[in-house]
Amino acid sequence: MQKIIQKLIRRFGTNDPFIIARGLNIHIRFEDLGKDTRGIYFHKLRRRCIFIHDKLDEPWQRFVCAHELGHDRLHPGFSRFWLDEHSFFHAGKYERQANQFAVWLLIGKDQLEEGESWYDLCKRNGIPDEMHSFFLTE
Structure with missing residues (x-):
């Protein structure tokens, strides 16, 4: 996973997921998805x-x-x-992997500063508190 992320960052010169997605010709839409859905990835033809x-x-x-x-x-x-977690859908392996990918992409090449905790690193990079645990699970 780290190799994929580093290759994307090198290729696009950023760890911004919006710039990377557009560079990969992935269309991004903002829609009202209801209270239980945060995002959808759709691939067809x-x-x-x-x-x-x-x-x-x-x-x-x-x-x-x-x-x-x-x-x-x-x-x-x-x-x-x-x-969202309160649904009856079990996130499973694919969702955990996508969460790990997101955390590591958003951290990018950033590293812990002296005296800083991993929580501070995640916070500094705009990672929502609920997702900090995925920093330690690669």
Whole structure:
């Protein structure tokens, strides 16, 4: 996963998931997806699209874009949707991997500063608090 992320960062000169997605010709749409869905990755007939819930704040929109980009890079050929934890859908392996991908992409080449915790590193890079645990699980 780290090799994929570093290759993307080198190729596009950024770890911004919106710039990377557009560079990969993935269309991004902001829509009202309802209260239980944060994002959707859709792939059909060579057309790839990320839908992001338009009611999310900016850090969550960035994270969801990175998460759905993770599905594109790690799980080609699948369309996925991301439901909140209180739903009956079990996130499973693919969702955990996409969360890990998102955390590591958003951290990019950034590193811990002296006296800084991993929590501070995640916070500094705009990763939502609920997703910090994925920093330690690669």
